[in-house]
Amino acid sequence: VSRADDHERYVEAVLRRVEQIPPGRVSTYSAIAAAVGRGGPRQVGLVLAGYGAAVPWWRVVRADGSLPPAHRPEALARYAEEETPLVDPSANAVRVLMAAALWTPASVD
DNA sequence: GGGTTGACCAATG
């Protein structure tokens, strides 16, 4: 297969895992990378940056439950809708309560 | 072929 097709398949695989995250739950870049079985967290980030518009990208957060500064406002509104468990002791930095909200995507389709 | 850049991670102070 061509490299372009390969890339397209990878994108597809990543988006599928993101889609399967239920409302009110979140997953991490590294967990998705592991589930896809290829590439790394950064690759997942790149895919979402380029093709993530069609999927609930706000349900993908960093390993510590924090999220990219640029998406804080948007993601926060979504979390309010979906009642995603948050932890913000000082309300300074917003993080998802990983212990309760973490979703592990299936490693096989 | 080599350097730079990301919606990243884990360890360390």
Add this chain to the structure above:
DNA sequence: TCATTGGCCAACC
């Protein structure tokens, strides 16, 4: 709790 450091994987000059 926050900032720094080195490592990571692939895409893109």
